[in-house]
Amino acid sequence: MTVNILPTIVFNRGAVEIIDQTLLPAEYKILRITAVENLCEAIRSLRVRGAPALGVAGAYGLLLAVEEKWRPHEGWYFDGAEARLETFPAVVTLEAVRRHLEHAGRSIRETRPTAVNLGWAIDRALAICRGPWASPRDMLRALHAEANAVRDEDLDMCAAIGRHGSALLADGDRVLTHCNTGGLATSGLGTALGVVFAAVDSGKKIFVYADETRPLLQGARLTAWECERQGVEVSVLCDGAAASLLSRGGVACVIVGADRIARNGDTANKIGTLSLAIAASRYRVPFYVAAPSSTIDASLADGSAIPIEERPEVEVKTVSGAETAPRSAKAFNPAFDITPGTLVTGFVTEKGVIHPPF
Numbered sequence: 001m002t003v004n005i006l007p008t009i010v011f012n013r014g015a016v017e018i019i020d021q022t023l024l025p026a027e028y029k030i031l032r033i034t035a036v037e038n039l040c041e042a043i044r045s046l047r048v049r050g051a052p053a054l055g056v057a058g059a060y061g062l063l064l065a066v067e068e069k070w071r072p073h074e075g076w077y078f079d080g081a082e083a084r085l086e087t088f089p090a091v092v093t094l095e096a097v098r099r100h101l102e103h104a105g106r107s108i109r110e111t112r113p114t115a116v117n118l119g120w121a122i123d124r125a126l127a128i129c130r131g132p133w134a135s136p137r138d139m140l141r142a143l144h145a146e147a148n149a150v151r152d153e154d155l156d157m158c159a160a161i162g163r164h165g166s167a168l169l170a171d172g173d174r175v176l177t178h179c180n181t182g183g184l185a186t187s188g189l190g191t192a193l194g195v196v197f198a199a200v201d202s203g204k205k206i207f208v209y210a211d212e213t214r215p216l217l218q219g220a221r222l223t224a225w226e227c228e229r230q231g232v233e234v235s236v237l238c239d240g241a242a243a244s245l246l247s248r249g250g251v252a253c254v255i256v257g258a259d260r261i262a263r264n265g266d267t268a269n270k271i272g273t274l275s276l277a278i279a280a281s282r283y284r285v286p287f288y289v290a291a292p293s294s295t296i297d298a299s300l301a302d303g304s305a306i307p308i309e310e311r312p313e314v315e316v317k318t319v320s321g322a323e324t325a326p327r328s329a330k331a332f333n334p335a336f337d338i339t340p341g342t343l344v345t346g347f348v349t350e351k352g353v354i355h356p357p358f
């Protein structure tokens with residue numbers, strides 16, 4: 001079987017184009033974003049999401065910031081083509097472009113705090129802009145190349161993660177996963193779900209159990225949709241059913257993604273991951289985290305300082321707009337939790353299956 005890659009996020013003719021993930025699985029729609037403010041809204045509302053894809057969104061967001069500010073002078077030009085770069089207004093100074101990019105970088109970074117990839121990609125692109133460039137055009141050419149490099153490396157890392165991870169899976173295995181870590185969360189085939197797709201691509205038959213992943217249902221809406229589209233058999237379960245499933249035996253391993261990994265292996269990932277890891281440990285089911293090395297935050301010794309995004313109560317108190325709790329009830333809605341590194345059997349990265357300290 002041949003698995004194929006989604007156009008999750010691309011920079012095309014001066015705009016960031018994404019698949020609007022809030023509409024799936026009912027509707028597949030490409031959203032063309034032409035302003036940084038709209039990109040920030042798209043990130044906050046999870047139209048584009050998943051740690052690696054957020055990294056690409058951060059880098060492309062800086063291209064968009066340049067395009068948006070100087071577009072009215074000359075029409076769109078920031079597609080990296082030399083002829084377009086030539087149209088960049090000569091009166092604009094390097095310092096003015098840098099200031100504008102730093103400002104845009106701050107706005108985009110503030111949208112979601114947990115996934116390290118977002119800030120990491122923005123920092124990486126801004127570092128290029130601080131170099132000793134002779135002109136804004138030279139700097140923008142390099143910025144464009146760097147943003148594309150973030151995307152291309154992500155694509156390559158997914159492929160390598162898939163190669164290393166698929167060796168852990170045997171033909172006929174049943175795998176439990178949480179949230180969405182497939183093509184929709186990356187520029188490639190995905191991380192944890194990418195491992196499944198790589199195994200399937202190599203001829204193995206794999207059955208996926210997808211936690212529905214309340215409150216926003218990334219597992220039911222997105223993982224199941226991706227599995228269906230790649231021809232992989234999938235069963236969706238309520239998050240609360242996962243421990244029971246593991247207790248019955250028959251699940252070869254749990255494999256999840258990550259938003260930030262500390263040096264000791266403590267891992268921030270979608271809320272509910274910690275419960276899964278505890279249940280997997282109780283029933284002796286191997287628990288793997290699949291992530292690119294860009295998700296490791298080497299500045300953190302452990303997970304205690306990882307910022308956890310708190311999301312609006314309405315996400316918990318409604319399902320598809322219908323109220324499911326009394327209005328007076330409060331709601332606890334952290335988007336992520338921290339799984340201790342000691343509960344992780346192995347970290348599947350582009351470098352192989354590794355173990356902390358990182």
Ligand code: MRU
Pocket residue numbers: 046049050051052115178179180181182185186190191192218256257258259269270271335
């Ligand atoms: O809130 P989301 O949907 O962005 O959360 C996504 C996750 O928790 C993923 O598991 C993680 O980002 C890894 S995606 C390859």
